[in-house]
Amino acid sequence: MGNDALNVEHSSGQTAAVFRETQESEQFRRLKRKHRSFVLPVTAACLLWYFAYVLLAGYAPDFMATPVFGSVNIGILLGLAQVATTFIVTMVYVSYANKHLDPDAAAIRDRLETKEGVR
Amino acid sequence: MLHLAATAPPAAPGDPILNIAIFGVFVAITMIIVFRASRNNKTAADYYAAGRSFTGGQNGSAIAGDYLSAASFLGIVGAIAINGYDGFLYSIGFLVAWVVALLLVAELLRNTGKFTMADVLAFRLKQRPVRIAAAISTLVVCFFYLLAQMAGAGGLVALLLGINDRIGQSVVIAVVGALMILYVLVGGMKGTTWVQIIKAGLLIAGAGVMTIWVLAINGFNLSTLLDAAVEKSGNPAVLAPGLQYGLSDITRLDFLSLGLALVLGTAALPHVLMRFYTVPTAKEARKSVVWAIWLIGIFYLFTLVLGYGASALIGAERIAAAPGGPNSAAPLLAFELGGSVLLGIISAVAFATILAVVAGLTITAAASFSHDIYASVVKKGNPGPGMEVKVARRTVVVIGIVAIIGGIGANGQNVAFLVALAFAVAASANLPTIVYSLFWKKFTTQGALWSMYGGLASAIILISLSPVVSGGEKSMLQGVDFSIFPLSNPGIVSIPLAFFLGWLGSVLDRGTEDIAKQTEMEVRSLTGVGAEKSVAH
Numbered sequence: 291m292g293n294d295a296l297n298v299e300h301s302s303g304q305t306a307a308v309f310r311e312t313q314e315s316e317q318f319r320r321l322k323r324k325h326r327s328f329v330l331p332v333t334a335a336c337l338l339w340y341f342a343y344v345l346l347a348g349y350a351p352d353f354m355a356t357p358v359f360g361s362v363n364i365g366i367l368l369g370l371a372q373v374a375t376t377f378i379v380t381m382v383y384v385s386y387a388n389k390h391l392d393p394d395a396a397a398i399r400d401r402l403e404t405k406e407g408v409r
Numbered sequence: 410m411l412h413l414a415a416t417a418p419p420a421a422p423g424d425p426i427l428n429i430a431i432f433g434v435f436v437a438i439t440m441i442i443v444f445r446a447s448r449n450n451k452t453a454a455d456y457y458a459a460g461r462s463f464t465g466g467q468n469g470s471a472i473a474g475d476y477l478s479a480a481s482f483l484g485i486v487g488a489i490a491i492n493g494y495d496g497f498l499y500s501i502g503f504l505v506a507w508v509v510a511l512l513l514v515a516e517l518l519r520n521t522g523k524f525t526m527a528d529v530l531a532f533r534l535k536q537r538p539v540r541i542a543a544a545i546s547t548l549v550v551c552f553f554y555l556l557a558q559m560a561g562a563g564g565l566v567a568l569l570l571g572i573n574d575r576i577g578q579s580v581v582i583a584v585v586g587a588l589m590i591l592y593v594l595v596g597g598m599k600g601t602t603w604v605q606i607i608k609a610g611l612l613i614a615g616a617g618v619m620t621i622w623v624l625a626i627n628g629f630n631l632s633t634l635l636d637a638a639v640e641k642s643g644n645p646a647v648l649a650p651g652l653q654y655g656l657s658d659i660t661r662l663d664f665l666s667l668g669l670a671l672v673l674g675t676a677a678l679p680h681v682l683m684r685f686y687t688v689p690t691a692k693e694a695r696k697s698v699v700w701a702i703w704l705i706g707i708f709y710l711f712t713l714v715l716g717y718g719a720s721a722l723i724g725a726e727r728i729a730a731a732p733g734g735p736n737s738a739a740p741l742l743a744f745e746l747g748g749s750v751l752l753g754i755i756s757a758v759a760f761a762t763i764l765a766v767v768a769g770l771t772i773t774a775a776a777s778f779s780h781d782i783y784a785s786v787v788k789k790g791n792p793g794p795g796m797e798v799k800v801a802r803r804t805v806v807v808i809g810i811v812a813i814i815g816g817i818g819a820n821g822q823n824v825a826f827l828v829a830l831a832f833a834v835a836a837s838a839n840l841p842t843i844v845y846s847l848f849w850k851k852f853t854t855q856g857a858l859w860s861m862y863g864g865l866a867s868a869i870i871l872i873s874l875s876p877v878v879s880g881g882e883k884s885m886l887q888g889v890d891f892s893i894f895p896l897s898n899p900g901i902v903s904i905p906l907a908f909f910l911g912w913l914g915s916v917l918d919r920g921t922e923d924i925a926k927q928t929e930m931e932v933r934s935l936t937g938v939g940a941e942k943s944v945a946h
Binding site: 306309310312313318321322325326328329330332333336337340341343344345347348349351352354355359360361362363365366369370372373376377379380383384387392395396398399402403408409 | 512513630650655665699848
């Protein structure tokens with residue numbers, strides 16, 4: 291029981307059945323697929339990109355010191371690129387979630403809360 | 410200005426009275442707000458989660474205020490000023506980490522928990538053992554972080570107020586601790602949040618003004634600024650990685666280990682996780698992280714300019730020789746640019762930073778003790794009416810006193826490693842269990858316990874056997890050497906180990922978990938069905 295107060299009302303087998311049916315429903319499976327197929331690979335890609343940067347800084351300092359604009363070198367640019375990709379991933383995720391995740395989540399939530407009385 | 414700086418005594422440039430006065434104004438204003446905000450602190454949801462009534466923007470600012478500690482501001486500016494690029498490299502991990510919080514943790518956690526991290530970890534596993542483990546790890550992380558902040562306050566006093574004797578510093582640490590107790594006791598999460606929001610605004614505005622100032626001196630050209638830093642230091646290597654983390658294969662591996670702890674630990678810091686419960690919905694939790702990412706990202710861009718600016722205008726040698734060493738870079742730069750007034754503002758911001766961070770840590774630790782240990786384990790989910798908040802308030806006082814004593818004791822010790830250790834513990838003890846319970850159906854109680862205790866124990870044992878504790882020039886204990894683990898950051902061993910133990914414990918677990926709870930958690934986490942709503946007053 292993760293949520294004592296929450297769970298008091300629906301420890302009954304009936305509510306458990308509602309959750310099971312929901313989990314097996316096409317809409318929920320689609321929501322779960324769309325969520326995982328975005329967050330898992332994007333998180334992995336961000337972490338790989340970060341550690342590639344850390345490894346370059348550790349083991350290829352001469353490459354990182356290569357000047358590009360004036361004294362601004364590849365190392366500074368790659369560091370700024372890390373900041374930029376973090377901002378970009380944030381914005382892309384927000385628009386993805388608004389468009390592809392929120393509508394299904396809201397529909398399922400409304401159905402369970404109003405029709406099935408799940409709280 | 411240059412003349413003034415040259416003739417000022419080396420200890421504490423500027424005017425200590427002015428510094429204290431500006432900090433006093435901050436305390437007075439936030440106190441009024443905290444007292445006004447505290448009128449509705451009746452229930453546990455009010456006290457721990459501010460009635461879940463903050464907006465995403467407010468909460469995101471508070472997260473930034475909670476996360477950007479004095480170590481971030483003074484420490485990173487100083488690291489860049491002295492070691493150049495490696496300070497910048499260090500700062501990047503603190504930002505990239507937020508991607509993990511945004512994508513994997515924030516919303517799912519908001520949908521499945523109520524007050525603490527343990528709510529989520531124990532949701533579909535056996536309550537008592539998992540809650541106890543999660544509470545222990547929460548208290549350990551908060552204690553390490555708190556001790557580092559309080560000890561840092563002592564150093565800051567010497568630097569900014571010119572108080573160099575131990576008794577004077579102890580008094581200031583006690584005053585900071587007492588203020589913090591008052592804020593948290595009276596204001597609860599609402600008061601703490603407002604202190605953090607105001608502090609984030611001041612810190613980012615102060616750093617922003619200094620950044621524009623430094624850029625203006627250099628014709629708004631980053632390359633000119635970098636040239637000036639190279640010229641002053643006489644060392645072109647400050648623009649490339651290597652001065653701090655590239656000295657040997659050990660330091661390179663050590664940094665990799667630190668980076669791992671930073672990017673995986675942030676999304677598992679209990680005081681960060683608890684902030685997600687202060688908003689009404691998962692969507693607002695998402696907005697909070699978006700705000701936090703923008704504010705924190707922009708702030709670290711400022712520190713890049715300020716670090717090289719301090720290097721160019723003041724010089725690494727003078728910074729290293731000043732009281733406070735690298736931590737003095739930002740205050741010295743403020744004095745160089747805007748004289749005593751700007752230094753006073755920046756000093757007040759630095760104190761406000763410590764105050765806001767310790768307040769957030771204290772309410773998190775108190776909530777975990779009261780909600781997870783007292784209400785859920787000791788009273789089996791049925792504390793008497795109002796008892797949970799009462800116990801939380803008493804815990805605040807106890808933690809505050811422990812923090813003051815610990816801070817006075819640790820003052821002058823080399824405890825900077827404690828912040829990195831807190832991230833490593835969070836990444837090892839908390840993150841595997843958070844990720845497994847949200848994403849892996851077959852995760853079990855035994856897996857959670859092995860992972861949490863294994864991650865916690867391995868991180869602490871490895872750090873005790875490392876050169877930060879003994880055997881090195883800057884070790885905490887001098888004169889003994891039992892350092893058999895070569896790295897100063899345990900994450901590279903303890904994090905994979907904790908993930909492995911979580912898997913192994915689960916596949917070897919013969920007890921069956923409640924499939925219905927797993928189903929329920931999955932549906933709730935993704936849809937927000939029945940998630941705690943905001944409290945209407």
